[in-house]
Structure formats: structure tokens, C-alpha cells
Amino acid sequence: MAALTKRPVQCGFRPTVCRRRPPGIAPSSDCQGIPAVMHAFRTHTCGQLRRSDVGQTVRLSGWIHRKRDHGNLLFVDLRDHYGLTQCVADVSSDIFPVLEGARVESVITVTGRVIARSEETINPRLPTGDVEIGVDAVTVQSTADVLPLQVAGDQEYPEDLRLTYRFLDLRREQVHRNIVLRSRVITAIRQRMVEQGFLEYQTPILTASSPEGARDFLVPSRLHPGRFYALPQAPQQFKQLLMVSGFDRYFQIAPCFRDEDSRADRSPGEFYQLDFEMSFVTQDDVFNAIEPVLAGVFEEFAEGRAVTPAPFPRIPFDEAMLKYGSDKPDLRNPLIIQDVTPHFQGGGFGLFAKLIDGKGAVVRAIPAPGAADRPRGWYDKLNAWARENGAGGLGYIIFGEDGPKGPIAKNLEADRVEALRGQMDLKAGDAVFFACDKPLAAAKFAGLVRTKVCIELEMLETGVFKFCWTVDFPMFERNEDTGQIEFSHNPFSMPQGGLEALETMDPLDIKAFQYDIVCNGVELSSGAIRNHRPDIMFKAFGIAGYSPEHVEEHFGGMLNAFRYGAPPHGGAAPGIDRIVMLLADEPNIREVIAFPMNGQAQDLMMQAPGGVSAAQLKELHIALDLPKPKPKAQGAGTVTAGGDAG
RNA sequence: GCGGGUGUAGCUCAGUUGGUUAGAGCGCUGGCCUGUCACGCCAGAGGUCGCCGGUUCAAGUCCGGUCACUCGCGCCA
16 A cells, blocks of 8 residues: 555646546646645546557556456456546555455446557557556455446346336436436426526525415424425416516426326326416417427437427317327327218118217227238237227227228228228238227227237338427316316416416317327426406306305415406426436336335335334324235335434 | 236346256455556355245246236227
């Protein structure tokens, strides 16, 4: 160790290199070649050294990524955030046994000479592959036990293991890259929002429970026995209040908390939104403000993938449901659904004809270009799939070279079949599937079929980000079970046509200034022009069956704010996690979150949720009323009054 | 809450029609190896086949239940 730190060495950073110096690494001198004491841990990162550095004495710190032990010659790949550098030692060196005895993932500091590799030993796959470090001294900073999962290599591991040892998992290349991407995306979003004239404001994390929406996470109040804070499901009311306060353009990378069950694209508990709101704007102004931000961010990180240029296509909700069978159309899928009810009404295919006349059903047709030569078994398989997904079956017509085929073609009159073929613009060699049900159910099922057929026929466009807006959502809808008229989305959206529409139109025909941003079939965001007029709000809630007293009681805070001069305003809140997920091309949201919870909303590493002490509960005036414990309840998440309060 | 999938060594997986001592790769331990970069070679340790019950002469394999993880539905103004 004597040779290690005391000896002054020449500065490793020449002026040209200094500019690339990562944060936190100070040059060990003023870069004028004046000798200085070497930094305790590193003069360079593990991704930095090049052929031009040959001859310098340098110091690197990092993790032992891999070792190749030839008995009398030892290679160590040293890894840090920035890259890999090969270090080499031979048996004649004092430090050889130290390196040989250090397990992978131990943290070491090496000091040595930068050596040019001979032509045949250059590693072209490594940016630092022209050089290696001849190790003269080594310090073991931290030893590693035998690993529960390997950092080097790309073996897959079960997710609970990865989450339990997330700090190891995050060292691995792909997740590490995803988290860096996330950081860069958020920085790019901030820059672009500021360029658009938005300012970032914070809003409370401890707030009040709101009666609408998802289940809240509650936080008990110590000072107010029996009362609770709630974590915000979104800063919705606060951002509107900021508009009322005159701040004009607000944004925030906002944490949102909702106690709902997880999905592959929905993290349990918490997620982040690019929350923004603007005053004195129309719907078009909102679109014009956010489109360049989203398109710009996606282009910045697209790496060759095409991005829909602004302005994005705007698809009315009704059209989306008809043509794509979804309010979040995946425009990478070229198939377009059409309504073909008239061809079946009163026709020879009795099943559909009866449903149309008897139940008010409609028939939606999903084209399957080029599918005519698929074997019978393919159609049977899709039929079975349809049954698994709750449909009675999946009718189809095959347009073969020798005419229409299949059970429906046998029964439906030839001229009707031909008219249908003409409407759908199908050729010999194509096929078409049908969904027959009440309008909403038929649309949704046709949407499923559209997706399924697209995958089966391998027609999904790849390497693109296809954006669109879904606009003109209905303000109200009828609850199928109760017959009641309800808000279909956000009750605080402005109805199109304002008060007059509410007073004169059939509520089910009223549209809202409510819109979604969709990318590749993923709902990135919903948003709206808000209803800032108490009179219109009372009227809208009245249609949905709520009394003025109810509105006053539950939303009095907002209403009150709107009584002292509120600007017309609107905004949206694209999901950060989903944006990063799309850019990282990951199918699961947990791959772009540094410390996610598992599907049961547990943090396996921190053991949350955990028990708390009886004293803590008493201070909060809380007595537990627990369900009977299951026979074998152990491990993380067990709630006990006397548990691990540490 | 409901439905599908998975569960065999620390990890990834194989395991035939139910039939002798449950295998491979990675990792781990020991030995050999001076130009590798997924280094190589030799040897070794490591298993309640998720758990409980059943059928059977015999169960990793078949049946029932249960638990865990995961995907989906419900839920997500």
C-alpha cells in the first residue's frame, strides 16, 4: 500500500479531456501538467481512457465486473457508471493475490499505468478496448458476498428476486440504462416546458381525500384524532387553483398516488405525471402547447424510430370507437373497422338478423387482408379465442379465388355478400371477421379482434411512435345496470356548448372538451378544458343526479375559488412512466422505475408496508381491527402492532 | 374479488408412458493454466421437485386443495 497514495503524479486531465470530465471528479491539478497529489479514488472513470492516454499513471475505482484468471496472469474488468476498463496483473506482482482473492462485485481502487494493447488483443466492442491498466496498487474498498443474482451477463431472473436485491439489479446494464434514460427524458421535458413558457410549481403531498376517483392512500393525523390526510391522486385541484391564482402556465413532474391494483403498465401506489395547466386557452391552444414538447422529446430519444410530427391526428371519440374499437387507437395497426349492419339486417344469416331486430345489435366488420389461404384450423383457433374473451364466437367470410366461403357466406344472400365486400374494399384472397352485439359491446369486441388479427397477420408497424388525440368524449353516459345518467369521464370538464347545451340537448349527445393523448395504443394522458363556471357545474351535476347541496359539500373549495374571478383554463397530464416505457421499448413499467413495488404493492427491499409500534399507533389514536390471519402469513407485509418500527 | 400461466440445485432450465441413484449450463469451493475479454481444463459441494392431502406396489410426473409470483378482468373522476 505504500506505493498507493502518497506519490504525487502528473495530472491525468489534459485540457481537451477536462471538458468531458464527469461531475464529481475534480482534476487532480490545474491541468497544466503540474504534479499534484492523486485523488483518493479516481483520476478517470472506467469509460474514459483511450489510446491517447497511454503512458499516464491513473487511478480507477469501481466494481469487479468479471475476472479472467489465467493462473499466472489475471484480467479484471473494472466497471462503474461510465463504462468498463480492463485491468491486468501478473503473478510477479505483490497485488496479484489481492485481486485474485477478490470476488466479483467487490469495489476496488486500482492505480497503474495506461498500456496500449497489442494489435491482436484490442477489444473493438469496448470504447476503452485499445488500452488496459497495468495494476501497480490495489485497495479493496468493499468486499462482496456470493451474489443472489449475477450483475454481469444477461440472464433473466425472477422479479421478486430482482426487487429484493434491486440495488444489484440496478447495476445491470439494461435497467441501469433505463433509469438513466428516465432522468434524461425528465430533464428534456423540463427544458421544453420552460421553453413553452411554463413554470414549475410544487403542490402539497399531504392533502385532503377527494370523493371522486380512485381509492386514496390515507395518512392519519396526530393532532386531529380520527381525521386523515390523503396523498393526492393528482394535483388536479391545486393546479386549477394556481390558475385561479393567476400563474397562467403551470407544470410539475408530479407524483400521484392511487390505491389501485397493478397492471403491466400501471405501477401500484405511485406514478409520475407531466402535470400542466394553462389559462385563457381553447382546446387547440392546449394541443399546440404540448405537441411540440411530446414530439420533441420522443424525437430526441427515438434513436431512429419515426415520430408522428405535430399536429397529431385528432380523432373524435365516436369515430375512434367505430373505426378502431377503442378510445385509444393504435395507429400502427392498419386495419379499419366498418359498420356493416345494413347488409345483415333482414338477411339470410339468421343469427345476426335476429340480434339486429330483436336486441338492437349492430355488426362490425374487421378486415383480414390476405387471410383467405389460412387453414381452417386458424379460423377455428380464432373462434375459440373469441369464446374465451366472452363472445359467442367469431363469424367470418373468406373471399377465395372461387368465391366467398364459410358458414356466413353459405346463408347470406350473394348480393349482400358482394355489397359487403365492395364496402370493405376486399379482394379475392382476403377475409373478414364480424362482431355482432349492442353498439358499445360490438365496438369493444371488434377492437379486440382488430388487435388480434393484426398480430396474427403480422401487420403491426414497428419502429414508430404514432400519436393521436382522442377528442369529443361524451359528457355523460347511461349506466347499463342502473339506467342512470352518469358522468362518463371527468365531471369538471367543460361541456361543449356550455350551459345552453346542458339546458337544451339530450345529455347523451353532449360532448365535453375532454381529450386523451394516445401513442401506439397507450393512453399517455387525459385532459380537458375545465368547467370554471359554478352555474354550469351545478347544472351538469344536476343532470348526473347530484343536488346543489351535494356539490357544495364535496367541492366547496373549488366552487368558492371560482366565485372570485376564475380564468377559463385547461390542461392535461401525460404519464412520465409510460413515456419512458415507450422510449425504452419495455413491456413492463417496473423496468423504468428505480425502486418499484411488486404487483401486491409491496416493496420487497424496504419491506413496505411494514408494521409499526403500538406507541406509534396510540399517538395516532388508531386501534387495529385486523382480519383473521391466514394459516401461514409470514414475511414482508405482515401487519403487526408490535412490529418492526425501525 | 375473479380467470389464465408459472413453480425441480443460489439462478436459468431439461426431466419421455407413473418405474433403479432427479440432470445440464451459470454461480460457488478446490486444483491446473501468462493474452483473455461469456477465457479454458479437471474435480467437488449443493435438491423436503412450492406446500398439504389423495390415487397407486411405486408420484417430480396423475387427481384435489392451498400458497407465492406473474399476465389479464373488475378497479383506475
